[in-house]
Every structure is written in C-alpha cells, then in structure tokens.
Amino acid sequence: MITHKNISLFFLFLLLLLVLLNFYTAISWLWFIAIVLIWLGINAIGSSRISSDYHVKAYCNNSSETEKKIAITFDDGPSIFTLEVLDLLKKYDVKAIFFCIGKNIEAHPEILKQIIADGHLVGNHSYSHSKFFDFYNAETIKEEIEKTDQLLERFTSGKINFFRPPYGVTTPSIRRALKITGHKVIGWNIRSLDGGTKNKELIFNRIIKRVSPGGIVLLHDTASHSVLVLEQFLQFLQQNNYKVISIEELLNLNAYGIER
Template sequence: MKIQKEMQKKLIFYMLIFDAFFIAGIFLFLDFPWYFILIGILPPLVFLAIACSKIQWNFFIQAVHSINTNELKIALTFDDGPHPIYTPQVLDLLKNHKAKASFFLIGINVKDNPFIVERIKDEGHTIGNHSFSHSKTIDFKSKKGWIKEIEATDFEIQKITGEKPKFFRPPYGVTTPHLAAAIRETGHLVIGWNVRSFDTSTKNPQKVVQKILRETKAGSILLLHDRHENILPILEQLLPELERKNYTFVTVNERNDE
C-alpha cells in the first residue's frame, strides 16, 4: 500500500510537469499572448515547487517532524557539519548545559574532520546522514545518484563511529520522487522539523532566539546549523532560556514514534 501511494505521487509529479508544458505548448501553437502561456504553466509548477520544498507536507516522503510526547522534551538538531571551528564550540556549549543533540553531517565534511565526528559520538549525541556533497543541484539527482550520496556518507560515518546512521535529513529539506525511491532502498528514517530557526539568514541572534522561543513547544524538533559563527551567540542565549522554561534536550533517537 505504501509503495502504491508513492507510485501515485510520482505519477502526479510527472503528470503535472507534462500538463504544464502541454498547456503552454497549446497556447504557443494557437499564438496566445505570452502571459497566457505563463498562466498555463505556472500553477502546476508552483504546486510542485511547494510540494518538493515543504518536507512537512510528507508529499513524497513520510518524515518525522516532532517527538511524540506531552512532556517538555525537545530535540535540537544541527545540519551541515562538522565544521572545524564552530562544531567544537557548539559541543562545548551543549556540554556546559548537559544538553544532547542530533547532528546531520555532510559526508565530505566527515571525511575532513574525523576527530570531531568521533567527539560527537563520544559525548552521546546522535549522528545522522545529510548527503555527501550537499551540492546546490543535488535535488536534481536520479535515484542512483541519491543512493550514491547517502551510501558514501554512511560509509564515512561508519568508518569513524562503527555505526551506520539510521537517520537522514534531505539537504534544504527538499524531497523528490527520486529521493523517495532511494530512501526506500537504503532504509533510513527521514527527520524533518517543526521549528525552523533561519539562523543562516537572520543576522541578529536575538531575533533568531525570540523566534525559536515563540514557536517551541513540547515535542518540537528545532532546525539549526553548526557551520556559521552566529550559532554561538544564538546558543549562548537560547540554551539558558529553554532551561528556564523547563525543557529537557533529547535526540531524535528518542522520538518514541513506534
């Protein structure tokens, strides 16, 4: 039944693309004004863009976006590491607050920073897969290309930690039919989020912290990044505030979604 639903969504994906260009072709053939062609092509393509980029829609892939709990437990997650400068400082801050987190690592960064990966594991954090390259065009990869990205990252992480990651987070939070087919083969559990910090685009740490505090509730999974200097003042303000609100920090491994 699950595979059948995925096939239906894949069919919808390609049908919408076909319909968009088919309608545009008819308008072009009938010599309609350019804006009619645009009107014909935009709605299905806009829908597809939103469906692909909104991981919370679970359109192509069923992902976990929160922890199944009524207790004041939350999961801090960090994407794009390990970074040679900022990740160790993030680990120091987490250690000072006795907080556990989940790190979704890029394979090429793992390869370049094995000792940081080892430290992440040794300090009790959860490690997930975040692709090998995280390239700007990664969302256009075929199923075979995605499997190569995921398995290469698994290999680098397992070589250091002795364990194959169970979790995967898509770069940019974008999902496609090809990625869905790859995940079905690799068997990873996909982890999303329900609190997006926008820490890489918002320059003011205080605004990031305020947004997070406003949106966080029991069971929230928070999306952060440990590849930029702004993460340090953000965590310095955020961690004490979350503690003051009596939140405890767990990893995505404790999601209790079985």
Template sequence: MPRERGFVVSRHLGASGKRASTAVVAVVSLALMLGGCTSYDRYTPEDARKDAKKEAALAPGAVDCAKARCIALTFDAGPSEHTPQLLDILKKEKVHATFFLLGRNHVDKYPELVRRIADEGHEVASHTWSHKILTELDADGVREELTRTQEAVEKITGRRPTLMRPPQGRTDDQVSEVSRELGLAQIMWSATAKDYATTDSALIEKRILDQADRDGIILLHDIYDGTVPAVPGIIGKLKERGYTFVTVPELLAPGTAGPGKVYKP
C-alpha cells in the same frame, strides 16, 4: 497522517508568500503543474510513538516524550571550527543533540570531531556528501550522495547513520525510495532561525524561542558565526519553559524512524 507537497518543504528559503506578487505565484503554480509535483506522507513524532510495536519499551531512564515536553535540537552541515565550542556548551548543559553532517570538507576534514560527537552521546546523522539538491539528481546520484556519507561516518564511528536531512528540505518519491533502500529516514524541522542569513545571535535566539513547541525539531547550523553563541540562551530559556532536550530518536521512542519515511512535527 497529513500529506504535503514536495515543494512546500523548501518554503523557508524563499520570500514570504504574503509579499509574493501575483505574477510569481502564477509562475510557481505553472511550474508545479508542469513538473508533476509529488506529495508524500508526513509522519509526526507522535505518529512514530503510536506506531511503535506493542512489545517496544523505552530504555531504562529514558524520557517519555508522550508525557514530557520534549524538543530536539539539531545542527546541519557541520562539523566545523565552531563545533568544539558547541560540544562544550552541550556537555555543560547536559543536552544531547542530533548532528546532520556533511561529508565533503566536513566529515572528511574533521574526523576527530565526528568521533567526539558520537562519543559524547549525540546522534550522528547525514546531510549528504556535497549538499546537492537531491530532487535534481537521478537515483544513482541520490544514492551516491547518501552512501558516501554513511560509509565515511561508519568508518570513523563504527555506526552507520539511520537518519538524514535532505538539503533545503527537498524530497520526492525517488529520494524516499533510495532512502528506504539505504535504511535512512528523512527528518525535517518545525523551527528555524535562518541563521545562514544573519550573524545576530540575539535574533537567532529570538526566532527559535518564538517557534519552539512540544515535539518540535529545531534546525540550526554549527557552521555560521552567530549560531553557537545563541545556543546557551536557547537552551536556558527553553529549560525554564519546562522543555526537555532529546535527540531525534529519543523524540520518536519507543517508536523508531522508518527508512524512507518523512518525519516533520
């Protein structure tokens, strides 16, 4: 399995490396050397399926993503006032998604939406309590950010999340160890629309369609105005290309996400 540097996972937030000046590159390189940037094992959905125990089997009627052209639709940082419309779209399209929910001002503000997400067959996962950058916290801080969201979701749905997505995709050995302790696997992505920077739904749709690939994990946010209107087009066009939409656990099945591990297509 490939190894990735912890810094690389957040590259989608910065300027393109091709446009970066020599000075900026030098500063970043120095920071990485001084900071002792860690690397970690990256597991793909295919790795998870191959690592499945011999006796593991797909649930009756489940999609076999080792054979089908699967892709997972995921939404970060909700729920929000846009989530009901999104859920209506997903129900109409018969698509299940994975929701990485924020605790403060989201899970605690919209408990009925958290319950609806779970009741309608979507995977409920964690995006921390307050979106703090986990690599900037000590172990107790990481533990609090993750535990509070797990407990809040469990109180509403009766089920404790087993998946989490670190804010900005930033992780390291300490985050991985605390995640392992709490029974949480870390889920990254392969396609992002950078919908936090635009309200242009057509552009959001195009960016995702350009990056979509088999075993992919799509990152969107159901908190921004332009995102939910882009979802019908994304689903429709990817279905035309032969994709089957699945949740993250379904993408890995019959394997399961290992606590503490980092999964990225």
C-alpha cells in the same frame, strides 16, 4: 492524502477530461496551460516543505507529546564551530543529533569522533550538500548517501538510519534513492534560519516563538553567531523547564541499526 503521486494522477485525469470535452466543444488551450501551471505550483510547494510528506514521509515532530520535551538537531558540520557547540552542550548537559555532510567528515574526522565520544547521535546529510542536489538522479543521490554512511559508520555502533535532505527539499529522485537505502527522513518544525541571517536577536526570537512540546529544532554548527544563539536558547529552555531529549526518544525510532 496530498502526495506527488495522487496529485499527478488527479491532474492527469483533468487533462484527459479536457481532451475528451474538446471533442464536443472547443476548449481554450489556456485551460490546458493553467492545469499544468497549477500542477507545477503544487509540486514546488510540496518539494520545498519537508513537513508536507509530498514525496517522502518526514518525521518533523511528535505531535502527541504533551510534556515540555524537545529535540535539538545541528546541520552541515562537522566544522571548527562544532567544538564550541559540543562545549556548550556539555555545560548544559544536553544531547543532540548532528546531521553531517560527508565531505566535512573527511575534512574533520577528529571532530566527528568527538561528537560520538560526547554521547551525541549522528545522521546523514548527503556527501556534497550541492546546490544542485535536488536535480540529481536517484543513482547519484544513492551514491552520495552511501558514501556518507560509510564515513559515519567508521565511528558509530551501527548502520545509519536517519537522513536529512539538503535544504529540506525532497524530490521523486530522493524518494527513489531512499527506497533503496532504507533511511528515514528526519525534518524539523522549529527552524532558526541561522544560515540566512546573522542577527542573533532575530534568530533567538524566531526559535523561542515556535518552541512547543514534541518539537524538533534545526540549528547549524557552522558559524559563530549560531553558537552564541545556542547558549541563549539553552538558558531559555532551562528557565522555562523545557527538557531536551534525544531524537530517538522523541520519535521512538533508532538512529542506528544492525542491518537494514
């Protein structure tokens, strides 16, 4: 399996081999640099692709699902737009999961309360969602996860089991932090990129092109254009006989636990 550990061991072995070879015949130093650069390149790809399982196992879909069933996830709230999202979900009788940022829960605790009251699930999406989150050490990441868990668990029926790393980037420090906290990483396989563009047509077409049985959709409850696309998307699902089920049912995992 291509994991950070396996790849690193393999490249270390290659380096040692070159060092040994160097005793018999002069090896150009360019070979050493090339090996390190390839290792760095593989690391960059593995870290930025949540579905690669490079650092951490991430649940990104249910590939054995054959029926038209998908799960919808929202990241980065709670925000003032979450209320519009909740209204739409109610209108179409759809349940979703919200991966919340700790500092946004502190700003909008009443909105988090509403999410839970409406029957949706919640998960942990770090406390700060800092641009530098991927450079944090394991201890800081663990503290962020625990702080956000405490904020969420004031409203949930049990301990938070799901974590979604900011930007979907994983690192060795995140792996070490999660080993202690015990959270499962929930990814996605249908990304709307609604955080990158405001073009509703583009976002909508991007999602519907990728929809397939067992999929997990990533949306954001932080902007008005995302809310407009959501209504279009929910209509599309209805017209195409897609059923939105909870992430728990899709992955056969529990969002909350009594004890970890």
